[in-house]
Amino acid sequence: MSLPSFRDRLTTRIVTLSMVSLVLVLAMIGGTLWLSWQLQGAGAAINDAGSLRMRANALAIALLKRPETSQVMLQFQIEQMNSTFDRLRKGDPERPLFLPDDADVRRQFDHVANVWRTQLEPDVRKGMAAEPQAVSRYLLELRAFVTGADELVGLIERENARKTAWRRTSQRALAAMACLGTAAIAYLLYLWIVVPVQRLQEGLARIEGREFDARLPVETQDEFGHLAAGFNRMAAELQMLYRDLAGRVDAKTAELAAQNRELTALYEMAAFLNQSNDVDALCRGFLARLTRQFEADGAAVRLVTEDGQVRLIGSEGLPDALLEDERCLAADGCVCDERPCRRAGFASVAAFNIVSQGEKLGAFSLHFRGERIIPASEAQLLETLGAHFGTALKSRRIAALARQLAVSEERNLVAQGLHDSIAQSLNFLKMQVHLLDAATREARMDEIREIVPLLAGGVAESYVDVRELLMNFRTKLGSGELRRAVDESIERFGVQTGIVPLLDYREQGGLPLPPDQQLQVLFILQEALSNIRKHAKARHVSVTIVNACDFSLLVEDDGQGYDPEEMAVLGETHVGFHIMRERAQRLGATLRLTSAPGHGARVELVLPVPARQTA
Template sequence: MSLPSYRERLTTRIVTLSIVSLVLVLAMIGGTLWLSWQLQGAGAAINDAGSLRMRANTVALALIERQDMPASALQSQIGQMNATIDRLRHGDAARPLFLPDDAGVRSQFDSVANAWHAWLEPDAQSGDPGAVSRYLRALPAFVAGADELVVLIEKDNARKTAWLRTSQMALGAIACIGTLTIVYLLFLWIVVPVRRLQEGLKRIRRRQFDTRLQVETLDEFGHLTAGFNRMAAELQTLYNHLEGCVEAKTAELAAQNRELTALYEMAAFLNQPNDGDALCRGFLARLTRQFNADGAAVRLITEDGQVRLIGSEGLPAALLQDERCFAADGCACDARPCQRVGLTSVATFDIVSQGEKLGAFSLHFEGEHTIPASEAQLLEALGGHFGTALKGRRLAALARQLAVSEERNLVAQGLHDSIAQSLNFLKMQVHLLDAATREDRMDEVREIVPLLAGGVAESYDDVRELLMNFRTKLGSGELRRAVDESIERFSVQTGIAPQLDYRDEGGLPLPPDQQLQVLFILQEALSNIRKHAEAQHVYVTIVNGRDFSLLVEDDGQGYDPDEMAVLGETHVGFHIMRERAQRLGATLLLTGAPGGGARVELVLPALARQAA
């Protein structure tokens, strides 16, 4: 369908069409209302014109019966007659009532009104005896004139009624034709452009991106059609390049996926508990496989600042003897030895950990080979992961060495505080025994021998206690059992039964490592009591609440705090307990007085407690 070229806006056309339709409808409705009003007024005029006959006859009766009726009754009838004629002459818009605007009707009304005012009303007003007969002779002509007036008004009313029917039929026809016209125009203006756009969209969905719609109007749908054409052109351009873009994006995603896979596999491998050699071999094997290298090597910076080759993959033995081919400190070097064996391309990347350079690794290729920027970035990331793994293993080795050193220190301190003193005492007694034997002082010999036997027994008990302490291993929630065993062993060694108050006030169990440290502090405190306190009573209180606390008290000979402060770390037992409390993150309070016993109080706050 070919549409005309409309330059008006669609909204303007719709508003104009609506206004024209409204004006036509209002005009037709106004015409029918005017005709109805005319018919109503003419109907009232027919009633009043018809009443002229009745009122004229009533006046005649009043004249005939004048002697029997009061004069006011006759005047009333005459006044009503005059009032009716005046209403017909001037009309009454309130009723409504008025004569049709027709010359014949007006002429007939004037004739009837003149007949009344000229002939009948004077005779009705006159008291002459002959007036009644004159009135009665003129009455038929007046009644005939009134009838003629009624007929004329009815004819005019019939004509207007026909007009009303015709206008109503015209209004119905105009309503039907107008509705069809509006529907047709709206169909042309809205439905047709929308269908064209829908058809264009269907063709776009079928990927016919060369679809173009003709812009036939300059209204809103014209702008939409132009926008549709622009969209189709852009889609056509994009679709023409879509395949290449998809291939490029697919290749990019595949490369990224390979990089992520390589990074994940390398990270998973580096997190395995391998030694240094296995770590280097696995790292190089994965590098050569991932990047299609013909060889690879790893060199690390030693503690003396030298760069040493520690691992290689796929490199000939002759090349390994000449390390000039490999990068040193990240710099390129003489690659002629590599070229002689066919490895003409080499790429070097740093091995770093937290900004610290640990060494470098190199990839070797036969023939010319250029590493893309994305692969270079991945290799740098792998170098960082490899450096972090090496650094972690070095730190783990240092941590193990530190733990061994700490345990050795604790063993040395325990030996110094117990067996060393006993051996020193035995050494002195042996010297005294030797001197007494040479001088044959048997009484002295008999006194020294029991002391030697007691010193050996005490040293044996110290060794057993140390072995017991260092072999102790606790599981979660086994602290109470270990405490009971330590107190039982102390009771067997000293003959003193400590009073234990173990209160569990809702606190969670300590983890095994913290339990072990608490147990060692308790054992050290009991060992000091056994060796030095000469106590009669020992009290042990353990409270496991929000905070964990351990309290060991005795009524022994005590000690001088000032003297202990002067001794400092030379008193190995106190020093060991302080170290263990520091390792726990707890506070340790050691108090005592000469002759007043001693007190060891350990408090592990809630913030320092670990979950079991």
């Protein structure tokens, strides 16, 4: 059901009515306030206009008593008169004071001001200069000035009386409009809201009384009109539902039961596929659940192998003759050929693909001895189960490949370790054996005496390397055992070299590393110590491990060091450095190797927060 248009909405009408009422009320109030402002300003103007007469008379008295009146007092009275005229002409910004906007008032004010400016003020200033004729003229002109000021006050009062009448009229109109507006708004709200709500209540009462033929009149296009139309549709639907309620309840119950069975099947199959079973057990369990869920008489799973053949991997309830016929098919062959199945006693076969992320891994089929049509809901469920089964197969294949890759990588590291230690030592021993053979044939005893200690030293060095490699390869760590393994490695290094490394192991709030990351860190430490033992000729070695937000390992020695540029030229031929870099890359850590000839070497490993895992 579409919503009513903006123009037809009840809210639009209510808001419009409210805004119109608000505008009218505000206009009337604004007019009343304006009239009050005008009356207040005009009242102040009447006071100032009336003061003109008082100040003019005060000047006359001061002129008559001039010997007793100071020039300062007269000048002050003149300034007060001019200030009063300026206020009446321009208004007073500090309070409401202004002349009414009336032509007669303005004309009379200009006349009074002109009399003061052209006649009275000059005579007062001359009277201050002791001219008796000026004082006489001032007294003669004073009566006309006072009369003009009285007329000005009368005109202002008349204009004020007129505006006072306007204010009373506007207040009466505002009161009348408030009464009429309230009545009109109450009546409109009654028509717009109360009447439709009453009709809706009556309709609901009839529906509660099971009068499903109750209908409401749709007279407007607003929200109540749409509500009435919706009520009518609801009543019609209820009327129709009530007629065949039992049938609908049974159908819905059956639908819910079917959906419940599908959900149960999905849950059981997902729980089974997530178990750590091999492929054969996975296929057997998958087929057993399929035959039980869909009441099939047989089932089979065929997977696409690497040689492009579709091979039968598992079956349930199929005779041996049928299995021999379908043991191996071409990749483009049909797995639902019904002819062999009919010969084996199956009337219908349904086949579905096994897929994972768009890749077809194989197919599975269900065999029925009677005629069976798979409905769309069951077909969709079977396709979903095939996708789940394909995902489980794919994950097991990926896990197997990962294990193979891990074994291959570890074998590569073992080979590199053997090459860096045993192979080089054996090559040295081979050369010494050739030299010993030549010296023996020629009976060079002095040379033989030099070679034999070298052979003995090389054999001892190879023996030490073999023992160290065996200890490294046999190392296994559990959660939180890194400190113990580090202590053992440092103790073994001290026994081999006679140098006791200085260990600074700090736990600063970092979580323990998992065993696989601990093992890689330990291997890097052991490789660094092995390089120091073989090449550094160091006297002091320090190991610093800090387990904070980032995990860091620092190995330093004061040995003979090496030239980084020369090592960069050697590249991967220096297997020890290459192994450490590979292990750091596997960790996702940063490895920095710094050294200078004669200034020792540093091996610094930093495992940042994003790369580290929790144990």
